[in-house]
Amino acid sequence: MITLRDVNKTYYTEATSLHVLKGIDLHIEQGDYVSIMGASGSGKSTLLNILGILDNYDTGDYYLNNKLIKDLSETQAAAYRNEMIGFVFQSFNLINFKNAMENVALPLYYKNISRKKRNAIALEYLDRMGLKDWAYHLPNEMSGGQKQRVAIARAIISQPKILLADEPTGALDSQTTEEVMQLLGELNQTGITTIIVTHEKAVADETRKVIHIKDGLIQHIEHN
Ligand code: ADP
Ligand code: MG
Numbered sequence: 001m002i003t004l005r006d007v008n009k010t011y012y013t014e015a016t017s018l019h020v021l022k023g024i025d026l027h028i029e030q031g032d033y034v035s036i037m038g039a040s041g042s043g044k045s046t047l048l049n050i051l052g053i054l055d056n057y058d059t060g061d062y063y064l065n066n067k068l069i070k071d072l073s074e075t076q077a078a079a080y081r082n083e084m085i086g087f088v089f090q091s092f093n094l095i096n097f098k099n100a101m102e103n104v105a106l107p108l109y110y111k112n113i114s115r116k117k118r119n120a121i122a123l124e125y126l127d128r129m130g131l132k133d134w135a136y137h138l139p140n141e142m143s144g145g146q147k148q149r150v151a152i153a154r155a156i157i158s159q160p161k162i163l164l165a166d167e168p169t170g171a172l173d174s175q176t177t178e179e180v181m182q183l184l185g186e187l188n189q190t191g192i193t194t195i196i197v198t199h200e201k202a203v204a205d206e207t208r209k210v211i212h213i214k215d216g217l218i219q220h221i222e223h224n
Pocket of ligand 2: 044045046
């Protein structure tokens with residue numbers, strides 16, 4: 001499903017350059033459940049953003065579902081993202097002036113589905129997340145765990161093949177972390193390839209493979 005070959009990424013700023021990924025080789029099977037661990041600044045988010053086609057890489061190859069993801073136009077990149085990828089972030093990235101249902105429905109906005117239908121589908125997904133009663137609440141009326149479940153519903157409403165989560169439990173207490181991990185585990189069981197960046201060993205322990213990155217390289221892969 002995902003193959004990276006010798007992927008390199010350098011950030012250039014006015015005075016300096018930072019070689020963040022120094023030749024990443026990686027293979028992830030369909031349906032896999034993977035975590036990525038490494039020190040702060042080791043390139044975890046950079047790698048995840050490349051996998052999510054949110055960022056470009058400089059050299060190497062990235063194949064997603066046998067398609068080479070390289071030098072894409074913004075339109076192509078957006079099309080692949082919409083078709084294949086769901087993204088969840090540490091800070092939820094919900095729209096504060098839209099209620100939970102509207103946030104969840106957002107990815108369907110570009111799919112030529114009526115507003116009524118979009119909202120009905122969003123309600124189904126909120127229900128799956130145990131949040132049916134919260135559909136008309138704004139994000140700032142909800143707990144961190146509830147907001148992350150709204151964000152997960154939004155990430156999967158387009159039925160992506162891959163779910164990418166960048167420190168999804170980073171802002172949550174341990175009880176809520178467990179609840180969110182339970183949910184991600186259940187989603188993975190439905191066949192969504194799931195990749196989680198985390199600092200927390202307890203989170204990584206829930207996944208099947210742990211990829212350790214250090215100094216821009218994959219140091220080793222642990223099998224749970
Ligand atoms: P991690 O998620 O492991 O903490 P990141 O991938 O976010 O690491 O960042 C890796 C390194 O690249 C860090 O030193 C960070 O400061 C730097 N970096 C990240 N994004 C940019 C950017 N857009 N421009 C310049 N440097 C960046
Ligand atoms: Mg990061």
